[in-house]
Amino acid sequence: MNSPKRWPYCERPNAVDLNSVLGRLRLTLNRDRLIETARALIAVPSPTGQAGAVLDRAAEMLQSDGLSVSRVAAGHDPAPAVVARMDSGRPGRTLQFDGHLDTVHLPFCPPKLEGDRLCGSGASDMKSGVAAAIEAMRMLRSSGLLTRGAILLTLHDLHEAPWGRGEQLDRMIVEGIVGDAVLLPEPFCEHLPIAGRGAATWKVILRRNGLPVHEVHRPADQPSVIAAGAELVRHLQTLDDQLKHQVHPVAGRPSVFIGQFHSGEIYNQFPQEAMLEGTRRWLPGTDRQAVEAEMRQFFAKLACDHGVEADVEFRLIRDAFSLDLDSPLVTKFQQAYSAVVGRPLPTGPKPFVDDGNSFWALAQIAAITHGPRAGGQHTVDEWVSLEDLERVALIYAVTAWLFCNQETA
Numbered sequence: 001m002n003s004p005k006r007w008p009y010c011e012r013p014n015a016v017d018l019n020s021v022l023g024r025l026r027l028t029l030n031r032d033r034l035i036e037t038a039r040a041l042i043a044v045p046s047p048t049g050q051a052g053a054v055l056d057r058a059a060e061m062l063q064s065d066g067l068s069v070s071r072v073a074a075g076h077d078p079a080p081a082v083v084a085r086m087d088s089g090r091p092g093r094t095l096q097f098d099g100h101l102d103t104v105h106l107p108f109c110p111p112k113l114e115g116d117r118l119c120g121s122g123a124s125d126m127k128s129g130v131a132a133a134i135e136a137m138r139m140l141r142s143s144g145l146l147t148r149g150a151i152l153l154t155l156h157d158l159h160e161a162p163w164g165r166g167e168q169l170d171r172m173i174v175e176g177i178v179g180d181a182v183l184l185p186e187p188f189c190e191h192l193p194i195a196g197r198g199a200a201t202w203k204v205i206l207r208r209n210g211l212p213v214h215e216v217h218r219p220a221d222q223p224s225v226i227a228a229g230a231e232l233v234r235h236l237q238t239l240d241d242q243l244k245h246q247v248h249p250v251a252g253r254p255s256v257f258i259g260q261f262h263s264g265e266i267y268n269q270f271p272q273e274a275m276l277e278g279t280r281r282w283l284p285g286t287d288r289q290a291v292e293a294e295m296r297q298f299f300a301k302l303a304c305d306h307g308v309e310a311d312v313e314f315r316l317i318r319d320a321f322s323l324d325l326d327s328p329l330v331t332k333f334q335q336a337y338s339a340v341v342g343r344p345l346p347t348g349p350k351p352f353v354d355d356g357n358s359f360w361a362l363a364q365i366a367a368i369t370h371g372p373r374a375g376g377q378h379t380v381d382e383w384v385s386l387e388d389l390e391r392v393a394l395i396y397a398v399t400a401w402l403f404c405n406q407e408t409a
Helices: 016-027 031-042 052-064 123-143 167-174 225-244 290-305 328-341 353-362 385-405
Strands: 068-072 081-087 093-101 112-114 118-119 150-156 179-185 192-196 200-208 255-263 273-282 309-316 347-350 367-369 383-385
Touching: 016 123, 016 328, 016 385, 031 052, 031 118, 031 123, 031 385, 052 081, 052 123, 052 150, 068 255, 081 112, 081 123, 081 167, 093 123, 093 353, 093 385, 118 123, 123 150, 123 383, 123 385, 150 167, 150 385, 167 353, 179 328, 179 353, 179 385, 192 328, 192 367, 200 225, 200 290, 225 255, 225 273, 225 290, 290 309, 309 353, 328 347, 328 367, 328 385, 353 367, 383 385
Parallel strands: 093 150, 093 179, 179 367, 192 347
Antiparallel strands: 068 081, 081 150, 112 118, 118 383, 200 273, 200 309, 255 273
């Protein structure tokens, strides 16, 4: 492959008009190539935990583009993560593009074009966004605009809960497979998320001694797991009412949510077990381990008071998230967004948890979630706007040019 053209000294970023850079990048954006990349990724079924084949496909495409590609298991041998790097050969910041290629466990839908929309499993969440990030790397390579620093692309499995909880990416972060800042092309573009709550699932099974029996044969001294569960619901609702007074100016309020309460097999059987399950969300700056300890103590005390046993499961999804508006990533991203769209992107909360939370919580690395206009996430009707994919690819490429092309990190 021919080496990319390098800009002459007089055309370094501090001397080049941003509109000129955007024009050069537009010339290198290949819509057909972008669509075909997204189609190729969508065409490979990849339910969470089983994304090895699509990661292999992504690695093959990146290698054919002449990029340096390596694979790391990061604790998940069936689907080694993809680590691709495009290095300018000169000092500067490293901007990371990060994406997951696993999808929720639903019937597979192959890729299909419908007007401006590309449909199929993972089309919106988030294989098309990954394709836009890959196209941004190709654009930078073809234009020769990356004169300092590097682009790091990481792709992985184990994102979608409850089948995965970010374990593979967390391992990569801890092992230092990170850049100086991260862009994540999740399908969210309404505003720039600058703060978000952490989240965990909880599940408690209340048990009594003895066997299930007909109600008329119920031992008088046996506790009721349904009564204990009902009391637990009341206490959790009280806790949620107390939490509503802790309000973050952007992220909102912490919460306790109950989504399931099951007990018994038929109407007149005295049940042996009751199961309750829900979520707990907390604000930036909160110690997640303290949150877990509080919940466990809460369940243990209620079980003791009612004479039942409590089997408790508390599983982290992602920790809370915060983004410094003065960070270089935010500054450069907003410049890029304004150049492409014509105005800066308004700021707001992160309404969900994603891998950006992990970068911040585990390594204090600034991460921006911004992807294409899309819909149908976690359904069989996923779609993405092809026109918006081009916009995302341009914004990622311009952000990288602004962020990386300087001598020191």
